[in-house]
Amino acid sequence: MRQLLERIDREILTGGGKRSRSRAAVIERFFLERHHVTIEELTRSVRESAPRVGAVTVYRTLKLLERLGYAKELDFGEGAKRYESNLASHHDHLVCRKCGTVIEFENRDIEKLQERVTRRHGFQPTSHRLEIYGFCRKCAPGKAAEEVRCPR
Amino acid sequence: MRQLLERIDREILTGGGKRSRSRAAVIERFFLERHHVTIEELTRSVRESAPRVGAVTVYRTLKLLERLGYAKELDFGEGAKRYESNLASHHDHLVCRKCGTVIEFENRDIEKLQERVTRRHGFQPTSHRLEIYGFCRKCAPGKAAEEVRCPR
DNA sequence: ATGATGATGAAATTCAATTTCATAATATTC
DNA sequence: GAATATTATGAAATTGAATTTCATCATCAT
The missing domain is CATH 1.10.10.10 (Winged helix-like DNA-binding domain superfamily/Winged helix DNA-binding domain)
Incomplete structure (x- = not known):
């Protein structure tokens, strides 16, 4: 420290x-x-x-x-x-649209692919942000479809 | 349409x-x-x-x-x-911290890995957001290091 | 110490985003 | 196809995160 x-x-x-x-x-x-x-x-x-x-x-x-x-x-x-x-860990996030829960995950393979993409574009990365939105285990079953359709 | x-x-x-x-x-x-x-x-x-x-x-x-x-x-x-x-295309973005240029890219492999991650967590994805920040080809060479260190 | 420059924090400001509310538009019921 | 109910609209007001301002304070170089 x-x-x-x-x-x-x-x-x-x-x-x-x-x-x-x-x-x-x-x-x-x-x-x-x-x-x-x-x-x-x-x-x-x-x-x-x-x-x-x-x-x-x-x-x-x-x-x-x-x-x-x-x-x-x-x-x-x-x-x-x-x-x-x-x-330390370069983790990313799953964000539940219903209950707001945030699940962290880390995936070296995704990071490697990102590096390959940036290299291909001559781009020098300093950080990235990956957030996946959707419905967590608890909020997903059945309810998801309705929720997504609710217009208001 | x-x-x-x-x-x-x-x-x-x-x-x-x-x-x-x-x-x-x-x-x-x-x-x-x-x-x-x-x-x-x-x-x-x-x-x-x-x-x-x-x-x-x-x-x-x-x-x-x-x-x-x-x-x-x-x-x-x-x-x-x-x-x-x-x-249509589920593309992601490279954002230059210096000139603000936004480069779009699409990478099916990254998407597949994302799907695997969500499945593993019982998470039902509806969308995602991947933004990689850094310096584009024009702004990168040499300048990047200085820029990153500028404290103000 | 002294001067120069950067950092601070309270208050003011900016501005994206949301809420309010009276009115208008659309759907439903008869 | 009128009457009723409900949703949508838009101007104005409000919120609130983020930034700017500026006088003062802290830190650095000499």
Whole structure:
């Protein structure tokens, strides 16, 4: 963790930025989160240890981490975006349209195919986002068809 | 096209909805669009043939089409969402973080793997979204590394 | 220390998206 | 084919996530 924070700090310095306590607090909390968090959730969490940190800084820091490749922006259609660490597992998500459950999965074969596609287009990938929407086991049987047809 | 519109109408009626001219105008225009459109763009387009149609109806209609599985919501990080027809090719997108270029690609193998994943989780998919972010051929060489490090 | 520049956070702003509500259009019943 | 019921519409108001502004503070280089 310490090493990670130092590495990020170095990258920021290289880019002409400066160190900052608020930002460090945000980054540390972010990587401690187990699940995808919204800005609001993370702000609340950060404020437990650094009460004076504003939501704007959380926004800015997450944008920064995203640009550096450490964070991933997710959108489950809730209105607010969610973020997760992009460090370890590159997993993707199954999102249930009915109960909202999010199932994570990881598939190296899909990733390999993605790499092949990007190479073919001379494209240099920094991150990706794969979300599959549908109905989970509980919400699927029978109900799915009706639900999908409901016009309102 | 006619058949498609009638089919959608039937689905709406089945679900307890009613026919409507405004909605028909939106749906028709939507399927005529070649590229991913924002609500604002589509509204402008619709108004060429049906000037009195409001943006709210375009919103509602696209949500409806999405629920029925005919439209797909995209997010290239521009602020506003984009929509495209979900009818023919199930393609995905490479989005350049620098110049904003969007490259479409289609890969049946990836889709097959996705199906396998969903089956394994007892998940009934209705749509998916795969966006790969990075740097396109023009913006990639050398520049990418710097850009990614820029802290601001 | 001093000056220069980046970072912060509260408040203001922006703007996509949604909700409200009175009216209009469509379907159903008789 | 009128009367009734229900859905759809659109303008305006509202919401709320995200961004911008700006005066102040913190950090870095000298």
